Amino acid sequence: EIVLTQSPGTLSLSPGERATLSCRASQSVTSSYLAWYQQKPGQAPRLLIYGASNRATGIPERFSGSGSGTDFTLTISRLEPEDFAVYYCQQYAGSPRTFGQGTKVEIK
Amino acid sequence: EVQLVESGGGLVQPGGSLRLSCAASGFTFSGYWMHWVRQVPGKGLVWVSRISSDGSSTIYADAVKGRFIISRDNAKNTLHLQMSSLRAEDTAIYYCARVFGAGQFDSWGQGTLVTVSS
Numbered sequence: 177e178i179v180l181t182q183s184p185g186t187l188s189l190s191p192g193e194r195a196t197l198s199c200r201a202s203q204s205v206t207s208s209y210l211a212w213y214q215q216k217p218g219q220a221p222r223l224l225i226y227g228a229s230n231r232a233t234g235i236p237e238r239f240s241g242s243g244s245g246t247d248f249t250l251t252i253s254r255l256e257p258e259d260f261a262v263y264y265c266q267q268y269a270g271s272p273r274t275f276g277q278g279t280k281v282e283i284k
Numbered sequence: 285e286v287q288l289v290e291s292g293g294g295l296v297q298p299g300g301s302l303r304l305s306c307a308a309s310g311f312t313f314s315g316y317w318m319h320w321v322r323q324v325p326g327k328g329l330v331w332v333s334r335i336s337s338d339g340s341s342t343i344y345a346d347a348v349k350g351r352f353i354i355s356r357d358n359a360k361n362t363l364h365l366q367m368s369s370l371r372a373e374d375t376a377i378y379y380c381a382r383v384f385g386a387g388q389f390d391s392w393g394q395g396t397l398v399t400v401s402s
Contacts, residue, residue: 211388213329220379220395221329226388233390264329268387272345273319273331
């Protein structure tokens with residue numbers, strides 16, 4: 177099983193600042209089959225990034241993903257008020273599918 | 285518009301059973317693999333089970349293997365999760381999710397809450 181470890185657990189930032197979220201895998205994620213999801217309170221997760229660096233349909237350009245192998249990053253270039261949420265990474269290279277424990281981006 | 289709507293959650297006693305459903309619309313349901321993911325309120329996402337587009341292939345998380353059964357009715361555009369021998373630790377919001385492309389979950393339902401308690 178591929179274990180995903182996200183850091184930091186909580187990120188306290190102000191609107192307009194840059195957010196950098198990390199996701200580290202316990203073994204290499206084949207073909208960069210890594211996704212990022214955003215979840216707001218009371219809502220289902222929403223796909224942001226797939227294939228490590230591809231934005232899903234309708235996702236603003238301020239969201240970008242990078243990385244390969246075991247180290248992946250989600251960057252939000254300039255935080256908007258609606259971006260404060262919990263973010264999860266997920267790998268779909270192996271079975272079982274696994275998620276990171278989440279990073280909460282909160283307003284400072 | 286793609287829509288996934290879960291139903292069937294509720295309060296059940298330990299050892300009991302429950303059947304969740306996920307009604308799909310806005311896309312050709314029979315062409316997509318589907319998953320169930322659960323989340324204890326306030327906690328992280330945990331993958332539960334997956335079924336192939338024709339229903340011939342299924343896999344489960346170790347925590348539910350032998351107790352849960354995933355199935356689908358492509359004629360009725362519906363995904364199911366039959367849960368039995370329920371335990372307190374199965375208490376969670378259960379989401380159905382559609383697989384797109386290589387395996388990312390591009391659409392999710394709103395979730396249905398299952399509470400296992402006496």
